[in-house]
Amino acid sequence: MPKSKTIDLRRQARMAVLQSLFASDIKTTKTRKSDDTSCLDWLANEDDLPQEAIELAGWLFDGIAGKQAALDEVTQRYAPAWPVAQLALVDRNILRIALFELLHNPATPRKTAINEAVELAKVFGSESSARFVNGVLGSVMSGLEMGELAAEYPAPEGR
Template structure:
């Protein structure tokens, strides 16, 4: 029997989100164009596309706040000195941790670590895990308070 390469729809959406944010970060693309280019030859289910679009839009709209939190938890690494992959993996996960109540926090961290392993450097996954672990603890203890509306779904 042939091997089936199933990728969880949300993981696929996060991978597409990372690719889009990577492109936008480097080339200042609009948010719609790169996602459409990425799925042109590999159509994805509507729910996956909507989840990716929500992540892209959420990260873009909350960029200043997300980057401020990243800076607070990784002060030795100014945001512009982080690799493009690391900073965008952190942005995606942080958006989910802070604003998406439909994503379990541990899942957001685990998915970010997997993205960092797949697309980042040898040390990316450890760095991402350390930063997000600290953020997650402070969110759970109330040390870090979210002052924006929470996204309900897609």
């Protein structure tokens, strides 16, 4: 598969999972249930989204949902002035996607995870979202490189 097609599939999956996480957050606010995966149901009717992107979005959504509290703790640790609960939903979910990929998906190069998050923030976030997301993820990346997160998130092989 050509590299550009793979990148395009991954970007489509990230966009789909961002929308699904956003919907899940809205639904959770109303129902107080965070384990509802029905926010992915819309993907079944997306004719323009390749099956591979849908599968990746489902994998990302499930992984993020299972580690959401830990991902939010990392965000809080590296953005202490911004309580996670008070972050814009888009920014919070972009950070969750990027952190999941940084910390739990060795197949995604770390710089790619950060760049993709910044691009999502430019498309879906506010005027300051891209800068905020880049700053938080840059701090996390520095923490990873300095071994601050080594106990909780050892570097996978190849990184």
